[in-house]
Amino acid sequence: MITQRTAGTAPEPQAPQRNPWLILSVLCLGFFMILLDTTVVNIAIPDLIDDLGATLNQILWILNAYILVYAVLLITAGRLGDIHGPKRLFMIGLALFTVASIACGLAQDPTQLVVFRVVQGLGGALLTPQTLAVITTIFPAERRGAAFGVWGGVAGLATVAGPTLGGWLVSEFGWRWIFFVNVPVGVIALAMAAVIMPDLRFNRRHRLDLPGTTLVTAGLFLICYGLIEGESHHWGRVWGPVTIPMVITAGAVILALFVWLSHVRSDQEPLIPLRLFADRNFSVMNGVVAAVSFGMLGLFLPLTIYLQSVLGLTALQAGLTTAPMSLISMFVAPVAGRAADRHGKYVLLVGMILWTAGLTWVVLAAQAGSDRGDLLPGLLVAGLGLGGVFAPLQTIAMRDIEPRFAGAASGVFNTTRQLGAVIGAAAVGALLQARLAVDLAAQAQANAGALPEPFREPFVAAFAEAGSHGMEVGAGQSGAHLPAGAPPEIAQLALTTFHEGFTAAMKSTMVLPLIVLAVAAVSVLLVRRRKAAVVEPRKADVATTDEQNVPVQG
Numbered sequence: 001m002i003t004q005r006t007a008g009t010a011p012e013p014q015a016p017q018r019n020p021w022l023i024l025s026v027l028c029l030g031f032f033m034i035l036l037d038t039t040v041v042n043i044a045i046p047d048l049i050d051d052l053g054a055t056l057n058q059i060l061w062i063l064n065a066y067i068l069v070y071a072v073l074l075i076t077a078g079r080l081g082d083i084h085g086p087k088r089l090f091m092i093g094l095a096l097f098t099v100a101s102i103a104c105g106l107a108q109d110p111t112q113l114v115v116f117r118v119v120q121g122l123g124g125a126l127l128t129p130q131t132l133a134v135i136t137t138i139f140p141a142e143r144r145g146a147a148f149g150v151w152g153g154v155a156g157l158a159t160v161a162g163p164t165l166g167g168w169l170v171s172e173f174g175w176r177w178i179f180f181v182n183v184p185v186g187v188i189a190l191a192m193a194a195v196i197m198p199d200l201r202f203n204r205r206h207r208l209d210l211p212g213t214t215l216v217t218a219g220l221f222l223i224c225y226g227l228i229e230g231e232s233h234h235w236g237r238v239w240g241p242v243t244i245p246m247v248i249t250a251g252a253v254i255l256a257l258f259v260w261l262s263h264v265r266s267d268q269e270p271l272i273p274l275r276l277f278a279d280r281n282f283s284v285m286n287g288v289v290a291a292v293s294f295g296m297l298g299l300f301l302p303l304t305i306y307l308q309s310v311l312g313l314t315a316l317q318a319g320l321t322t323a324p325m326s327l328i329s330m331f332v333a334p335v336a337g338r339a340a341d342r343h344g345k346y347v348l349l350v351g352m353i354l355w356t357a358g359l360t361w362v363v364l365a366a367q368a369g370s371d372r373g374d375l376l377p378g379l380l381v382a383g384l385g386l387g388g389v390f391a392p393l394q395t396i397a398m399r400d401i402e403p404r405f406a407g408a409a410s411g412v413f414n415t416t417r418q419l420g421a422v423i424g425a426a427a428v429g430a431l432l433q434a435r436l437a438v439d440l441a442a443q444a445q446a447n448a449g450a451l452p453e454p455f456r457e458p459f460v461a462a463f464a465e466a467g468s469h470g471m472e473v474g475a476g477q478s479g480a481h482l483p484a485g486a487p488p489e490i491a492q493l494a495l496t497t498f499h500e501g502f503t504a505a506m507k508s509t510m511v512l513p514l515i516v517l518a519v520a521a522v523s524v525l526l527v528r529r530r531k532a533a534v535v536e537p538r539k540a541d542v543a544t545t546d547e548q549n550v551p552v553q554g
């Protein structure tokens with residue numbers, strides 16, 4: 001529905017009377033649930049394999065089907081929010097996600113679970129862009145930083161709390177409860193949204209750019225699919241003669257065509273108004289948020305394996321090890337958000353420096369014989385920095401965006417964030433595998449001298465084979481297939497070799513995301529200072545259909 005008003009005869013709309021902080025609580029509740037499901041399922045992989053008889057390829061699709069659909073549809077969902085109103089899209093997405101969560105929990109085989117995860121991704125994509133769009137509209141410019149601080153704290157908490165909550169649910173109740181736990185949260189958030197959220201509409205008729213929607217969906221799908229599936233296909237053939245690089249290249253070409261079409265049709269409401277990128281701050285923040293997500297996923301992928309496979313922690317213990325970082329970031333984010341209203345550039349710069357420094361500390365402290373307590377100081381510094389990153393990112397990016405384009409801008413911003421995560425996971429996963437092939441063989445060669453002569457060559461060969469063909473290891477496993485009849489001391493030496501080799505590979509691999517974060521921190525210096533006077537949108541541009549007596553047409 002679009003609100004229509006005749007010039008000069010319609011009453012002047014009144015600003016929404018509902019408490020914007022109460023509205024924010026609804027947005028954050030739904031957003032937290034959506035983001036949590038990007039990481040919470042990873043911890044249940046062993047149980048899914050045992051209970052559903054899933055293969056490794058099916059497990060990968062259970063994890064990635066959600067992320068793929070979520071990332072691909074964010075831009076389109078943001079624009080749909082501009083057209084039909086963010087409240088409607090938020091509630092539809094929340095309802096879809098909640099129903100799909102029930103279906104996921106009741107799934108009887110891997111195929112069913114993959115299908116329901118796709119529906120979850122659709123619900124999450126419809127919901128997410130509406131959160132930033134509503135915050136941008138209901139909060140005045142001088143208070144958005146604090147609001148984005150709360151939003152950012154929730155985002156940071158959900159991203160890193162998934163393994164902790166998932167580990168507890170799987171340990172105590174079984175894997176199905178990582179989905180069932182969404183149901184009461186979703187029902188409560190849906191009821192609150194129906195009562196509390198204003199039905200914001202803009203006094204301009206929008207239409208969906210169907211050619212642009214088709215192109216951006218196809219392009220993002222091919223790029224995300226290629227990055228997600230690349231490692232499992234060894235970056236080679238995926239469909240007959242079609243290779244992963246060909247898939248990614250095709251996606252990039254289609255996206256280039258989409259950008260060209262958006263430029264040509266700039267006067268016909270393209271899916272992404274390219275004028276958004278004329279705002280230097282919005283453009284720079286898109287790059288920074290991609291780097292932040294790259295760094296987060298890129299760092300925590302090898303770190304999670306290290307905590308369980310090298311330090312021997314359970315899934316729950318590994319989650320609790322990183323929990324202090326998420327907790328401190330949750331408390332710092334609102335404070336940083338308030339400071340970001342006036343000093344966003346410098347709050348973000350300090351946050352990026354602290355986060356990069358804290359994670360560097362973690363990498364330096366991680367040794368084969370470390371204790372998880374050795375990582376705590378670095379994690380606390382990283383959490384302090386992370387809390388100072390999320391709020392200024394949103395504040396600076398959305399500061400000068402017109403409310404009528406808030407949905408489109410939010411969709412672009414969240415898509416960039418998600419693409420950064422997908423690229424980070426793919427790049428770091430590939431680099432980690434390459435480093436394992438080198439470091440495991442080198443460590444085996446160094447340690448083989450302690451073995452009797454007949455066992456030295458097979459010992460080195462076993463680790464060279466394991467490192468070059470991929471490894472599936474857990475706590476207490478070395479990943480190498482040792483020769484039959486090998487004495488027990490060889491098994492112990494193999495475990496030591498794996499711990500030392502993996503740690504060396506992890507430390508060199510994590511240099512890549514740290515470099516990306518450092519470059520992003522420097523790019524913050526490109527942010528333009530806030531204008532002396534902030535021009536707020538005219539009241540006539542925004543209407544709340546549930547608070548005015550204005551004609552509504554379907």
